[in-house]
Amino acid sequence: MRADGGDPGLALGRMSDGPLNIRAGAAPSPVVDAQPVLRVSGLHVAFNGAAGRVQVVEDVAFAIPAGRTVALVGESGSGKSVTSLAVMGLLPTPAAEVSGRIEFRDGAGNVWDFARLTEAQMRGFRGDRVAMIFQEPMTSLNPVHSVGEQISEALLVHRRMGRKERREAAIRMLAQVGIPEPERRAAAYPHELSGGMRQRVMIGMALVCQPRLLIADEPTTALDVTIQAQILNDLARLQDELGMAMLFVTHDLGVVAEIAHEVVVMYAGQVVESGPAAHILKAPRHPYTRALLHAVPRAGVDRHRPLPAIPGMVPDPRHLPAGCRFHARCQHAMAGRCDAEPPRLESAPDGRTVRCLRWREL
Ligand SMILES: Nc1ncnc2c1ncn2[C@@H]1O[C@H](COP(=O)(O)OP(=O)(O)OP(=O)(O)O)[C@@H](O)[C@H]1O
Ligand SMILES: [Mg+2]
Numbered sequence: 440m441r442a443d444g445g446d447p448g449l450a451l452g453r454m455s456d457g458p459l460n461i462r463a464g465a466a467p468s469p470v471v472d473a474q475p476v477l478r479v480s481g482l483h484v485a486f487n488g489a490a491g492r493v494q495v496v497e498d499v500a501f502a503i504p505a506g507r508t509v510a511l512v513g514e515s516g517s518g519k520s521v522t523s524l525a526v527m528g529l530l531p532t533p534a535a536e537v538s539g540r541i542e543f544r545d546g547a548g549n550v551w552d553f554a555r556l557t558e559a560q561m562r563g564f565r566g567d568r569v570a571m572i573f574q575e576p577m578t579s580l581n582p583v584h585s586v587g588e589q590i591s592e593a594l595l596v597h598r599r600m601g602r603k604e605r606r607e608a609a610i611r612m613l614a615q616v617g618i619p620e621p622e623r624r625a626a627a628y629p630h631e632l633s634g635g636m637r638q639r640v641m642i643g644m645a646l647v648c649q650p651r652l653l654i655a656d657e658p659t660t661a662l663d664v665t666i667q668a669q670i671l672n673d674l675a676r677l678q679d680e681l682g683m684a685m686l687f688v689t690h691d692l693g694v695v696a697e698i699a700h701e702v703v704v705m706y707a708g709q710v711v712e713s714g715p716a717a718h719i720l721k722a723p724r725h726p727y728t729r730a731l732l733h734a735v736p737r738a739g740v741d742r743h744r745p746l747p748a749i750p751g752m753v754p755d756p757r758h759l760p761a762g763c764r765f766h767a768r769c770q771h772a773m774a775g776r777c778d779a780e781p782p783r784l785e786s787a788p789d790g791r792t793v794r795c796l797r798w799r800e801l
Contacts, residue, residue, distance in 0.1 A: 474544055475502035476651050476684035477526065482539035482554075484521050484530065492536075495756050496521050497708045498784075499539075501701070503684040505651070510699035510716065511688045512731065516753050517705040519688045523654045526686070527571050528553055528561035543569065546651060567597040570645035572638075574657040579641060580629040586640045587613070587625030593648050612643040617673050635666035642674065649681050656688040671698055692732055696720055704728050707754050707764040710784060714791030724793045726769045726801070763796065771797055 484496035496518040503509045511519045524530045525537050541553035545568060553561065573579045581589060590612050591605035613621035616639040629637055638658060645653060659667040675698060678685055687698055695702055695716060702719045704712040712725040723729045730749040751768035754760055760767060766777040777796055784794040
């Protein structure tokens with residue numbers, strides 16, 4: 440069953456009814472799991488390399504309750520993948536320096552801080568209670584094993600299931616992710632399947648142990664619009680069935696409108712705005728979020744082309760500007776203020792946060 444939140448501000452559907460398919464105010468069901476499955480706070484990530492130490496994620500925070508989706512949005516290089524990989528404990532060591540809290544609540548109510556677990560402990564979670572879908576299915580699937588074997592591998596590792604049971608579970612999973620003739624397809628190799636099918640296999644691999652938390656990093660970006668829509672629908676349905684918390688990484692605000700309850704907008708490694716998707720998509724407060732929304736291709740017409748660019752470039756994390764990191768690209772920047780004083784992330788009404796010196800006046 441879906442554990443829908445009781446906060447009407449969070450009650451956002453995935454239905455189609457406006458240019459951005461926002462359905463605000465859907466009736467919330469009364470069951471709320473107040474304790475989030477994932478709570479990230481004060482997350483910092485820096486890389487140590489030949490050129491020295493570079494801070495790429497700074498003080499990122501968000502929480503995801505069961506059955507809810509948080510979308511992590513921002514242009515290329517904003518730190519979305521680094522944040523996701525940090526949660527999964529998949530950043531390269533010792534190059535990546537991770538600090539902060541990454542608290543995961545398991546089914547028994549125990550809280551684990553992933554930032555403090557060893558690699559061996561993390562392996563016990565990954566692919567089981569916590570799973571991830573990567574952007575490029577061909578690089579994540581093994582070409583020499585059938586897709587059925589790959590889906591069922593986690594059941595061997597985490598559940599010690601026998602061969603026959605695993606095979607049956609893999610076939611059931613293939614059916615659940617919408618693959619026709621799952622018995623036959625279980626024996627297929629990745630190169631025998633289309634891109635959309637492979638992405639479904641990836642989803643099946645991630646979900647086979649029924650994770651409490653799923654991280655999906657641009658899972659449909661490489662696919663054509665129709666397949667993308669089907670896969671998003673399937674993911675939403677499977678999320679409902681499993682009551683999973685989902686972190687969904689995307690640069691596409693059209694996708695956010697379809698799938699997310701909450702949005703976290705990142706720019707140059709920082710959160711610049713966060714809050715309920717319905718509010719942020721209807722009335723963004725940060726000039727960067729507004730610029731992103733302006734750049735959203737409308738109503739399926741041109742959804743698949745790359746985002747029309749916001750003028751200017753994302754700053755290099757090694758040479759961040761003084762003041763607000765967005766000021767050089769911001770229509771509303773005030774000389775002497777926005778280029779001098781770094782804005783703090785402030786609380787705003789409706790459960791939102793915003794990092795802009797001028798958000799009250801704008
Ligand atoms: N292994 C690494 N070593 C050094 N720097 C890295 C590493 N991985 C990522 N970075 C840097 O961290 C910053 C954030 O990268 P990240 O991959 O998180 O961006 P993103 O928001 O996922 O972008 P995209 O939309 O292109 O996937 C970038 O400046 C990137 O160059
Ligand atoms: Mg990325």
